[in-house]
Amino acid sequence: MARMGIKQIAALAGVSIATVSRTLRNPEIVSEQTRNKVQKAIDESGYKPNKLGASLRTHRSGNVVAIIPDVTDPFNSGIICAIEQQAQKLGYSVLLGDTQNDKERAKQYAEMAEYGQADGIILFSHELPFNLDPNKNVLEQLPPLINASEATEHQELPKVLVDNYSGACQATQHLIDLGHKRIAIITGPLQTNSTQERLRGYKDTLFSAGIAYDEQLVCEGDYHLESGMNETEKLLLLKDRPTAIFCFCDDMAIGASKVLKENGYNIPADVSLVGFNDIRYATYMTPALTTVRQPVAELGRIAMLQLHQLLNKAPADNETVLPVELIVRQSTGPNKTN
């Protein structure tokens, strides 16, 4: 297949290139007769208009870049999948920006927007991968950007989040309702918005129930499975060990579960376990994991929708908060130690 350009098609159809372009983008303003001629030439030649040419002219690549810490994490990949779905519906393509938690890579991906490779960014991070001039308006220094799932410190940026506070409240209350008083948590990185909100929910709920906040029971994890294991080991060394552990993500809960079992603890008889995210495998763990379900598909869908708004100069909502839901399974049970 010889490379065909709009010129060749124009020649083939005996019209100008402008007419070919119009037939493709604005069929209604070209007469039926000419339109047919052009269409015939296109069909016969199998012409595929070059997107780069068009993009260059229109200043729109039609790409968005999703900057994400790790596609390998099922929670992330779920959102990515939803973003991608919605992107296709809206006519965008998604560039994958898996940073592996490397700031430098995040920056490189972010720059795609500045090099014209992408029109906008969906960012899953609490860190903004740009060097900002603190004296100037934040928004004006950035390409169109939506924060998803995690937020940066810059309040001006549009974000679509999940009700982390409520999720933590529900989880904590559930444990309290089961009679637990010594409820440990394994958080994510303390700088993240998600962890801060969940921590707040945890504290508030404890307080409402009249349970004293015990710093010994809060461990900082990093949302990775291994940290769930490490922190659980520490918790088990405590004199007065917790009867329940609330992990801020399922992976850490899975890690915790492994350590608990290895040490002969029965879940939930000896210690109850709650996760966060409700990844696909949560139901299939033994015991099935009680967890806070995030509306992953909705999160991705809306993030993409909002970015689309932004790209059309319509302001995006500054903050969208989606509800979460506690899914009670078998990893939580009544506190039997009292």
Add this chain to the structure above:
Amino acid sequence: MARMGIKQIAALAGVSIATVSRTLRNPEIVSEQTRNKVQKAIDESGYKPNKLGASLRTHRSGNVVAIIPDVTDPFNSGIICAIEQQAQKLGYSVLLGDTQNDKERAKQYAEMAEYGQADGIILFSHELPFNLDPNKNVLEQLPPLINASEATEHQELPKVLVDNYSGACQATQHLIDLGHKRIAIITGPLQTNSTQERLRGYKDTLFSAGIAYDEQLVCEGDYHLESGMNETEKLLLLKDRPTAIFCFCDDMAIGASKVLKENGYNIPADVSLVGFNDIRYATYMTPALTTVRQPVAELGRIAMLQLHQLLNKAPADNETVLPVELIVRQSTGPNKTN
């Protein structure tokens, strides 16, 4: 930040645009003095060369599209992650083409190469998303394309695969060594190369051990968790039920495990279970899943490397086969029914 083009930089530095371009792409052919002038202008203005302009001119978008059935599957996302890693090293960006098993979408993504949005394709499918003219050479009708993990019927296409045959042999032999004779399998779709190869490995190994092949024991799954459950239920209805089940992916094994447990079967005491892939969660299942590990990172890395070759007109290897490894954990044990 006012949009800066190469023209503005040229003016700022008092040189021609050609010189600016050369400073950026071929610094060695411009004198140090001029280079410095230009560099200064670039630094001061924060100029980011527009990639679309360059791509248009060079006929290289610098993008590759990964056409994949489902990012949400940890096996797939593992490969994608590796591809992405390697792509970045080589200076490419990865467009995500999650098809959700929809042929039409696969085709749309494949067309990105024809529209100049992508330079090449990494395809995870046994179906070629193109309409081919059967009279003509296959390769000449396709954009640069590498098959990864799964192969199409077209032998000419370069592919990087895993030694599915050997994997199935190892798994089957392991079960035979444990004394199992009634070894059921839950395959993937029969049209896929991966399943065909594994099936062949299974049959050959049975034959070598002098165990008769029993068609009742082979169930066709679809690599999804649910099908693992469904097929296991069928297997349990058999008069002479299997003492071991070898699932062609971990997700199906996880599904099988659930059904087995629900029906009161003990793993591995009553029935042994083997998976394929060794996803991250395989170790954390109860019992930990014996499975065939695929070199996911290597697979992705090589696929991208091969595509890179192709894009530089160097022929890619027609077939790369990577070794797999049986990881024995707790879901397999001696056959106790004899």
Add this chain to the structure above:
DNA sequence: TATTTTACAGAAAACGTTTTCTAAATTGAA
């Protein structure tokens, strides 16, 4: 010193589109 080579930098074309501007042809109103 005269001549050839080499190093460097500018002008301009090219990549493949979209879109503005203009002109011709057609239609409708008067």
Add this chain to the structure above:
DNA sequence: TTCAATTTAGAAAACGTTTTCTGTAAAATA
């Protein structure tokens, strides 16, 4: 019929680069 309004389509500019082709100045050779 004439004139204005509308429809239609072409010419040409523009998007932001890279690269070829030239030309000039400096360096190397004789």
